[in-house]
Amino acid sequence: MITIALEITLAMVTLAVILNVIRLFKGPDAPDRILALDSLYINAIALIVLFSMLIHSRLYIQSALLIAVMGFVGTIALAKHLKRGSVIE
Amino acid sequence: MKALNGRFGLPHPMLSVTLFLIWQALSNGISGGSIVLGLILAWLLPLFTRNFWPNNPAIRRPFRFLTYIVRVLWDIVVASISVALLVLNPTRKPRPAFVAFPLELEHPLAISTLAGTISLTPGTVSADISDDNTLLLIHVLDMEDEADLVETIKKHYERPLREIFK
Amino acid sequence: MHIALEILIVVLLITGGLFALAGAIGLLSLPDFYTRLHAPTKATTLGVGGIVFSSMIFFSFGDKSLEVEEILIMMFLFLTAPISANMLAKAAMHLKVGRMEDTKGHPWEQ
Structure with a gap:
């Protein structure tokens, strides 16, 4: 039962990723693209967690944690760059 | 000490x-x-x-903070359902608005907690704070009545935070 | 694993996936940047939080060993979502991106 649910959820998250990529290419402004990248990395966390449940291994959970940390830093740096023209003042 | x-x-x-x-x-x-x-x-x-970390965080009532967190988690669920319904229903158009929210809180940590709460709960994202820390600019996805919204946020989130932080 | 736990995991997974999908649809279909900002900060965060939580239950009860790294991931997601939304809103206000014509009120100048 869980395996079927995992596959359905994987399909839904993959569809979400595709929609995010469409927004990433459509734009129209830079903040829209950053927002798309932001939700892409959150969806990537979901994909990694789902995949590690599917193969029943905890090897990849740490990488999900790393993506959560680094993705946030990336979003903040990009937003800061848009606002001030430089990342570190 | x-x-x-x-x-x-x-x-x-x-x-x-x-x-x-x-x-x-x-x-x-x-x-x-x-x-x-x-x-x-x-x-x-x-x-x-x-x-x-120049100042110590001043949480006066830690247990009330826990009940606050539980309430906010519940509100996040409600907020996400309402946003999802709005998104999935093509006939309903959002009624967006910018609202300046008058702050009663003074402690910086309390204000940032309130801003974070506002961003995660019903249809609102906090966008900016005025230079003298008295106004919070909020973007609302679907607003019916401005006074109503301000009153709800004050009652649900700001009053408890005022009691939690010194 | 107990059948009730399995049902809980399945429900968490499906609702989480639905919320993540709703966030993505909102990101694609809402009319202007400020309204689009709402969908990923709320729906996607909650959806992925549900999926991660179901993973914690799955590994903790399936292997009989307590796993808590997922709590860190969830905590981090819920703490950072409002901050990135706030920074993006500030950047958008600075760039004066277009907004819907019937938006009430306006961002201030500072």
């Missing part, structure tokens, strides 16, 4: 406890090594970063 705040003491005990717990969660199972390393990190990291 003086010795605790000295040059090599623990400037922020709560931060040290949090760091220790996070390190235990990060390492694979609790063992002697992870406890020793966790204690060292919980001692050194607050010392190295003490210049970034």
Whole structure:
């Protein structure tokens, strides 16, 4: 039962990723693209967690944690760059 | 207490406890090594970063803070359902608005907690704060009545936060 | 694993996936940047939080060993979502991106 649910959820998250990529290419402004990248990395966390449940291994959970940390830093740096023209003042 | 705040003491005990717990969660199972390393990190990291934490956080009622967190988590679920319904229903158009919210809180940590709460709960994202820390600019996805919204936020989130923070 | 736990995991997974999908649809279909900002900060965060939580239950009860790294991931997601939304809103206000014509009120100048 869980395996079927995992596959359905994987399909839904993959569809979400595709929609995010469409927004990433459509734009129209830079903040829209950053927002798309932001939700892409959150969806990537979901994909990694789902995949590690599917193969029943905890090897990849740490990488999900790393993506959560680094993705946030990336979003903040990009937003800061848009606002001030430089990342570190 | 003086010795605790000295040059090599623990400037922020709560931060040290949090760091220790996070390190235990990060390492694979609790063992002697992870406890020793966790204690060292919980001692050194607050010392190295003490210049970034000029004021002690002033939480007066920790248990009320816990009930606040539980309520906010529940509100996040409600908020997400309402946003999802709005998104999935093509006939309904959002009625967006910018609202300037008058702040009664003064403590910076309390204000940032309120801003974070507003961003995660019903249809609102906090966008900016005025230079004198008295107004919070909020973007609302679907607004019916401005006074109503301000009153709801004041009643649900700002009053409890005023009691929690000094 | 107990049948009730399995049902809980399945429900968490499906609702989480639905919320993540709703966030993505909102990101694609809402009319202007400020309204689009709402969908990923709320729906996607909650959806992925549900999926991660179901993973914690799955590994903790399936292997009989307590796993808590997922709590860190969830905590981090819920703490950072409002901050990135706030920074993006500030950047958008600075760039004066277009907004819907019937938006009430306006961002201030500073």
